[in-house]
Amino acid sequence: MIESSMREELKNYLLKIPNLKLDLLIEYWSKPIPESFRVNTLKLPEEYILDRLRRRGLIFKKIPWARYGYILESESELSLTIEHMLGLIYIQGPVSMAPVEALDPKPGEMVLDMCAAPGSKSTQILQLLQGRGVLVANDPVIDRCKALSSNLQRFGGYNVVLTTLDGRAFPKLVGEFFDKILVDAPCSSLGIVSKDWSVVKNWSIHNVIRLSRLQTQLIRAAFDSLKPGGTLVYSTCTLTVEENENVVDNLLRSRRNACVEEARLDGLRYEKGFTEFDNMRFNDELSKTLRIYPYHNSAEGFYIAKIRKCE
Amino acid sequence: MKILSDSERELLEKILFHQHGVKEAFREFILVMSGDNKVRATTTETVEVARKLGRVLQVGVYVAKYRRSKNEVFLSIEGSQLLNDKLCKNVVELSEEECLQWMQGAPVSKSINTGSRYIVGKIDKIYLGSARVSRDNKLYPQIAVWRRLPEE
Numbered sequence: 001m002i003e004s005s006m007r008e009e010l011k012n013y014l015l016k017i018p019n020l021k022l023d024l025l026i027e028y029w030s031k032p033i034p035e036s037f038r039v040n041t042l043k044l045p046e047e048y049i050l051d052r053l054r055r056r057g058l059i060f061k062k063i064p065w066a067r068y069g070y071i072l073e074s075e076s077e078l079s080l081t082i083e084h085m086l087g088l089i090y091i092q093g094p095v096s097m098a099p100v101e102a103l104d105p106k107p108g109e110m111v112l113d114m115c116a117a118p119g120s121k122s123t124q125i126l127q128l129l130q131g132r133g134v135l136v137a138n139d140p141v142i143d144r145c146k147a148l149s150s151n152l153q154r155f156g157g158y159n160v161v162l163t164t165l166d167g168r169a170f171p172k173l174v175g176e177f178f179d180k181i182l183v184d185a186p187c188s189s190l191g192i193v194s195k196d197w198s199v200v201k202n203w204s205i206h207n208v209i210r211l212s213r214l215q216t217q218l219i220r221a222a223f224d225s226l227k228p229g230g231t232l233v234y235s236t237c238t239l240t241v242e243e244n245e246n247v248v249d250n251l252l253r254s255r256r257n258a259c260v261e262e263a264r265l266d267g268l269r270y271e272k273g274f275t276e277f278d279n280m281r282f283n284d285e286l287s288k289t290l291r292i293y294p295y296h297n298s299a300e301g302f303y304i305a306k307i308r309k310c311e
Numbered sequence: 312m313k314i315l316s317d318s319e320r321e322l323l324e325k326i327l328f329h330q331h332g333v334k335e336a337f338r339e340f341i342l343v344m345s346g347d348n349k350v351r352a353t354t355t356e357t358v359e360v361a362r363k364l365g366r367v368l369q370v371g372v373y374v375a376k377y378r379r380s381k382n383e384v385f386l387s388i389e390g391s392q393l394l395n396d397k398l399c400k401n402v403v404e405l406s407e408e409e410c411l412q413w414m415q416g417a418p419v420s421k422s423i424n425t426g427s428r429y430i431v432g433k434i435d436k437i438y439l440g441s442a443r444v445s446r447d448n449k450l451y452p453q454i455a456v457w458r459r460l461p462e463e
């Protein structure tokens with residue numbers, strides 16, 4: 001089904017990606033992503049909430065790379081549970097929990113989630129801040145901010161500001177201000193096709209190049225808004241090199257004090273980022289970034305790069 | 312962003328003490344008034360950050376609806392959860408079945424004799440926000456429509 005709706009242009013592009021197992025990718029695109037959730041320890045202790053879910057007959061197992069994250073193993077509509085409505089759990093894909101774990105916000109820090117809507121990662125950051133420090137949850141698309149606002153409310157964090165700025169405006173507004181920044185950038189979404197098949201129908205290299213330009217501007221703005229010694233995580237849920245390694249490489253070329261670090265995520269399977277592709281050649285440091293395909297963890301595909309602003 | 316004045320805070324505290332026995336409600340927070348009589352709780356540091364930025368849509372978490380003219384306060388789910396066990400008066404324990412009705416936004420029939428027009432619902436350790444009590448002793452939970460569980 002998916003294969004027939006995939007445009008030739010996309011198929012040819014994917015065939016160029018080294019080591020990508022296209023048959024396997026298409027197979028995993030056709031399967032649903034497993035339901036998973038985080039337990040909201042801002043509201044009640046983890047064991048108490050898990051016990052309530054067990055009493056409902058839910059079976060789940062721990063996600064090794066995400067604190068408080070669980071994959072559901074029994075059939076159930078999590079979104080129809082009282083626990084979801086009360087904000088005791090937050091429904092989020094298993095690999096989508098990895099970027100914030102890589103960022104590792106600590107209580108008391110000043111954190112920016114530059115592209116925040118609908119708020120999965122913002123609520124995860126709030127949880128790790130444990131009520132101390134501040135989160136700026138930002139998204140310029142007002143329509144998407146409605147869901148962001150509801151999700152923040154249900155989660156119950158109080159040390160949060162919701163802004164609707166263009167991410168590129170931050171350096172001018174605040175200067176070197178944040179300890180940690182997440183740029184979970186708008187992208188061509190090839191890692192989450194199983195959620196929305198239209199992604200493969202509408203994909204075009206023209207759009208990828210447009211997004212790559214915006215992503216380069218966003219990552220630069222984020223880097224310039226970091227305090228010296230601060231950390232940023234750049235992530236996308238797509239597989240194209242133009243939106244991933246190329247964007248990080250553009251940052252390394254323009255900011256000498258940008259250093260790539262390896263994100264350590266227990267049990268998460270991935271491939272190393274590329275140092276070359278087609279006729280492009282990137283900084284060797286790019287091999288410290290993470291390329292995660294849907295078939296690696298039977299879940300979403302993502303790209304994650306962790307960058308420090310060296311002093 | 313309109314921060315609640317000392318006198319407005321005092322009044323809010325008084326109402327919450329009277330309705331639910333809460334002492335010094337939300338003292339650890341800055342309270343901000345947003346549209347529609349809504350009170351939001353946040354921290355001093357968060358307000359300082361918000362002042363540096365433009366295009367602020369909201370700060371903190373919505374904790375209560377506060378109608379000064381009627382001297383009444385309705386706690387949101389999160390408001391009641393932040394106050395937690397400080398709530399010691401007019402708290403009604405619900406069964407799982409009643410909790411489900413409550414979360415669907417449906418009236419819950421329950422014989423209570425608190426004599427108050429406002430109660431907070433609770434199931435085990437979980438607070439569920441405020442309800443208005445009708446003359447015929449039905450509890451009308453004040454749950455935002457987007458927050459309600461669909462009826463089966």
Ligand SMILES: C[S@@+](CC[C@H](N)C(=O)[O-])C[C@H]1O[C@@H](n2cnc3c(N)ncnc32)[C@H](O)[C@@H]1O
Pocket residue numbers: 114115116117118119120121122138139140141144165166167168184185186187218
């Ligand atoms: C992949 S989504 C973010 C998902 C979110 N981090 C989460 O986990 O729920 C990308 C977001 O970037 C936002 N965006 C688009 N252009 C932007 C810009 N110029 N500055 C900041 N955010 C932007 C989009 O509105 C979209 O909500």
